[in-house]
Amino acid sequence: MKNISILGATGSVGTQALAVVASNPDLYRVLALTAQSNAELLIEQALMFKPVLVVITDERKYREVQTALLGTGIKVLAGAAALCEAAVLEGVDMVLTALVGSVGLRPTIEAIRAGKDIGLANKETLVVAGDLITRLATEKGVKIVPVDSEHSAIFQCLVGESGNAIEKIYLTASGGPFRGKDPAFLKGVTKVEALKHPNWVMGAKITIDSASLMNKGLEVIEAKWLFGLEADQIDVIVHPQSIVHSLVQFNDGSMKAQMGLPDMKLPIHYALAYPDRISSDFKRFNFVDYPELNFYQADAKTFRNLGLAYAALRKGGNMPCIINAANEVVVDAFLQDRIGFLQMSDVIEECMGSIDFIESPSLNNYLETDEYTRILADQLVTK
Ligand code: NDP
Ligand code: MG
Numbered sequence: 156m157k158n159i160s161i162l163g164a165t166g167s168v169g170t171q172a173l174a175v176v177a178s179n180p181d182l183y184r185v186l187a188l189t190a191q192s193n194a195e196l197l198i199e200q201a202l203m204f205k206p207v208l209v210v211i212t213d214e215r216k217y218r219e220v221q222t223a224l225l226g227t228g229i230k231v232l233a234g235a236a237a238l239c240e241a242a243v244l245e246g247v248d249m250v251l252t253a254l255v256g257s258v259g260l261r262p263t264i265e266a267i268r269a270g271k272d273i274g275l276a277n278k279e280t281l282v283v284a285g286d287l288i289t290r291l292a293t294e295k296g297v298k299i300v301p302v303d304s305e306h307s308a309i310f311q312c313l314v315g316e317s318g319n320a321i322e323k324i325y326l327t328a329s330g331g332p333f334r335g336k337d338p339a340f341l342k343g344v345t346k347v348e349a350l351k352h353p354n355w356v357m358g359a360k361i362t363i364d365s366a367s368l369m370n371k372g373l374e375v376i377e378a379k380w381l382f383g384l385e386a387d388q389i390d391v392i393v394h395p396q397s398i399v400h401s402l403v404q405f406n407d408g409s410m411k412a413q414m415g416l417p418d419m420k421l422p423i424h425y426a427l428a429y430p431d432r433i434s435s436d437f438k439r440f441n442f443v444d445y446p447e448l449n450f451y452q453a454d455a456k457t458f459r460n461l462g463l464a465y466a467a468l469r470k471g472g473n474m475p476c477i478i479n480a481a482n483e484v485v486v487d488a489f490l491q492d493r494i495g496f497l498q499m500s501d502v503i504e505e506c507m508g509s510i511d512f513i514e515s516p517s518l519n520n521y522l523e524t525d526e527y528t529r530i531l532a533d534q535l536v537t538k
Contacts, residue, residue: 160187163253165196167358168276187241198223210237242266252277274426276302278377283476285380300426307422308400308413320406327394331366344496354397354417363486372464386468393451459500473513473524480528481506488536502535
């Protein structure tokens with residue numbers, strides 16, 4: 156029996172993780188669930204999975220959750236600081252970080268400090284402070300098992316390859332809804348168009364990131380930290396069918412890929428069960444449905460975010476933190492119709508050039524960088 160805490164239980168990854176748990180009641184028990192403001196779903200999940208603790212970060216929703224769970228024995232906490240309580244809860248073996256954004260940083264650090272293994276969906280945390288997180292995990296002997304489908308693919312390809320040198324990895328990208336489009340087209344796209352992902356149903360922020368290729372940029376940085384690679388060893392290749400989830404090329408030239416239908420339940424299931432594989436009834440891939448699998452060069456010229464993310468990775472220090480914070484602000488602004496699709500990259504680039512660069516940041520430096528960048532990005536959006 157593995158005891159799990161799910162941060163961001165009401166989201167796309169969180170709900171799919173709970174579906175995996177519900178299908179394997181003898182293997183997993185949920186001890187903590189958190190949400191930001193979706194009290195209704197959190198209550199429903201709590202009544203079904205009977206965790207020890209639920210956290211609602213929006214304090215205005217505390218009474219609603221607390222009243223609904225009266226008499227159940229489930230402890231209810233509110234506020235962002237309470238996320239850390241869910242992360243360090245006694246008896247929890249693995250914390251699944253399915254929050255969106257850099258808000259995941261503190262609870263992830265606390266979970267690692269408390270010796271909990273991490274099922275990592277919340278890529279922003281690794282983008283912001285990858286050096287700090289990976290160092291701490293090594294120190295504490297904590298496993299970080301990726302949930303992001305591309306990184307799960309690489310992780311799976313590396314099983315049994317300990318000590319063998321990776322020449323490079325290829326992260327596959329669907330290309331999103333605007334694959335093949337030019338800047339003139341992108342200038343006028345709306346959030347409704349950007350939210351229509353061809354292959355995956357996900358939360359709003361990552362769906363916009365997929366349309367702008369920032370998601371792939373963040374994943375390049377995520378891969379550096381998960382697999383200890385340099386920027387030149389990480390390549391992005393567009394693969395519209397999202398069947399090959401990513402590939403590793405070893406130093407003998409041989410390549411390994413991991414494949415499957417685009418269904419996040421698969422990498423979630425793998426991360427929860429790791430190092431085992433547990434049978435599932437997920438829909439199987441059928442070759443007849445996919446007579447062709449295509450691969451193309453990514454267009455980093457049109458989708459500037461990809462180039463900006465590589466630049467941030469090469470620069471290091473707090474630059475990935477800057478790019479992430481600026482991106483969180485512009486995606487939010489785009490979703491509120493406050494800026495256009497192409498302006499998102501303009502604001503991010505300006506933040507990268509304006510915020511003080513710190514070569515070896517401390518946790519406080521990261522938190523300050525995140526805060527200052529958000530203020531600047533917001534001013535640039537409003538300008
Ligand atoms: P969603 O937006 O669907 O869900 C986010 C979850 O986090 C919800 O439970 C939400 O609560 C909660 N949350 C959001 N903001 C805050 C906050 N400020 N404080 C506390 N809790 C918060 O996101 P996804 O599930 O799509 O993505 C989660 C993470 O996983 C992201 O980092 C994403 O990049 C990554 N990921 C997602 C994939 C997917 O298929 N969705 C694939 C690969 C990676 P509430 O519901 O109350 O708002
Ligand atoms: Mg991914």
